[in-house]
Amino acid sequence: MSAVLRGTGLRHSFGATPVLDGVDVHVASGEVVAVMGPSGSGKSTLLHLLAGLLRPDAGTVELAGERIDHLSDRARSQIRLTRLGFVFQFGDLVPELTVVENVELPLRLTGTRPGPARSRALAMLDRLGVVDQAERRLSAVSGGQAQRAAVARALVHRPAVVLADEPTGSLDTVTGELVLEALVGAARDQGTAVVLVTHELRVASYASRDVQLRDGRVVGVPLAATRS
Ligand SMILES: Nc1ncnc2c1ncn2[C@@H]1O[C@H](COP(=O)(O)OP(=O)(O)OP(=O)(O)O)[C@@H](O)[C@H]1O
Ligand SMILES: [Mg+2]
Known part of the structure; x- marks a missing residue:
């Protein structure tokens, strides 16, 4: 399988201490990769680099074979906006908008008409078990409901x-499973490549595979190797 997203030799420091010290990671269409590691090991930093939210100090990020890190x-x-979905650890939805307005935002910003955008957003919220919250202001829903809205918006x-x-950080087992x-x-039905920090x-x-981060590097035996 060829990678749709690939980070190669990624390095990143905040100040003097390197957080990522040469990380290679890739994900193919339809694949779900779990990124694991202790708190502070650089998981969020890695995701931000892969999404182009941060620029690496060294290394490259390629989406569908084209470099995006230097754009x-x-x-x-x-x-x-068009090719990636991102679920932030601490949320980044718009508190003044309703839940459904938040979810339809990526569609509206890329020219989908209001009617179809609304129905797709509602269908996704339904899938995540929060369609009953659709018309409430984001600032009025619970943390777990907002988190599910963030996943709906990413998909x-x-x-x-x-x-x-x-x-699934602030979710119970049942809503986490949704x-x-x-x-x-999305991976199975639409061939979405998924990178999931947990x-x-x-x-x-x-996940189909996992990547373990320690001290800025990928280490160890993947969990998948221990499963049948
Ligand atoms: N904007 C920033 N400025 C300075 N240091 C930062 C910044 N963001 C992250 N760091 C530091 O970089 C290191 C890695 O942070 P990161 O958020 O990537 O860890 P993480 O693996 O996601 O941790 P957690 O599991 O707690 O979410 C930490 O030591 C953190 O303090
Ligand atoms: Mg983090």
């Missing part, structure tokens, strides 16, 4: 790649 901010934003425009940073099934379903083995078990 302008504007070009990288356009790529994120609604059927991106080639979804990067999800602890998307999120995981939506992500795995601390939980239960969550990682949904």
